[in-house]
Amino acid sequence: MVDQKIPKATAKRLPLYYRHLNSMQQQGKQRISSKELSDAVKVDSATIRKDFSYFGELGRKGYGYDIEHLIYVFRKVLDQDEIAHVALVGVGNLGTALLNYNFIKNNNTKIEIAFDTNDDKIGTTIGGVPIYSVNDLEKELSRTNINVAILTVPMHAAEEVTERLVETGIEGILNFTPARLSVPDDVRVRHIDLSVELQSLIYFLKNEQ
Template sequence: MATGRTHRPATRSRGIPEATVARLPLYLRALTALSERSVPTVSSEELAAAAGVNSAKLRKDFSYLGSYGTRGVGYDVEYLVYQISRELGLTQDWPVVIVGIGNLGAALANYGGFASRGFRVAALIDADPAMAGKPVAGIPVRHTDDLEKIIKDNGVSIGVIATPAGAAQQVCDRLVAAGVTSILNFAPTVLSVPDGVDVRKVDLSIELQILAFHEQRKAGEETPAGDGALPAATPRAASADQGPDGDVPAVMPA
């Protein structure tokens, strides 16, 4: 029976906190940009600023990787790219299926950053018979009737759900039954999954609501004193790497 709980990833079992794991892609993105500019080394302060974290947190995160840098020199950019890529499992090819090829699904299919980050779109799947065979991003769309066969033939363990909310749970159940153990969910609904399945949810409305909170707060701070306006509410703001419940929210690929 589905419990909604997920298993502990291998990185956590080796002592790397989940919050650190969630920041590794930020460091990798910043390091990749430095590598593309042929920058050989970077200080913790420079890399932290590029990744949007403080340098003490960065040094603590890298200590879990066994990487401490060199005093007066900093971190070797290419080696860190390799270390983080290996830790994230990006040194191998991960086949991915995208289910739901509407506007969002098509946009994901056309995203050019998957291949350079260790992911290969193995198939695009949609329930609309009229979509079958139509190329999107150079890949012919397959009907959902073929979902299980596609997953088996391509050895897929990662699925992306971009369907309407009403269809998401059924799609999720089929993905899991076919052997998918990690799901990226763009549908505006909470999925129930069995133990051993990881789900990351991308909810753009939540991200916008967090931004609206910060905009309201800034507007309140700019209101002149004594004008009769009520002060803005001041609950603890979500940090750059936390969602409203303290979890690190999934984000769109950058």
């Protein structure tokens, strides 16, 4: 279906397109123009058309794009037919919120197992997800096929936990801590520092004014 390598920037936008298209389909909409999609997702229409061009001829001039077909294409590209199971380490306020939300409500990702050091939480479930002692991390992960983890531990524990995750075969880490993690080249890390993102937002708001 895809005859060339998709740029990273395009790949990052695909889930955004996919989520909005599903919303449009649920509202009974059957087709959409790049302009309409641009207004909805705040990505300029030229970029959208360029992104879509990596997947062949998806639309027709004067007609737009068939929403059902776009959803089919992006579902295959994003592997939405197969659920990706994820581990979460650190069941504090943020970790608890992620467990209660869980991603299965919106896409193909589900937090399957969680770890913490708090005895009051170990052995319980939150959002249907069982919580184990972080001391059992290697043992519990070894019996699963999980290769992605979410890190919501205190900053001082981030590096040690990351090393343990990598040793168990984790290949991708979504890092919510301020720590900049050192991992092998074959392990991918996405850093999400909420305080930095908020500060950046405030900065741009002030400077735009």
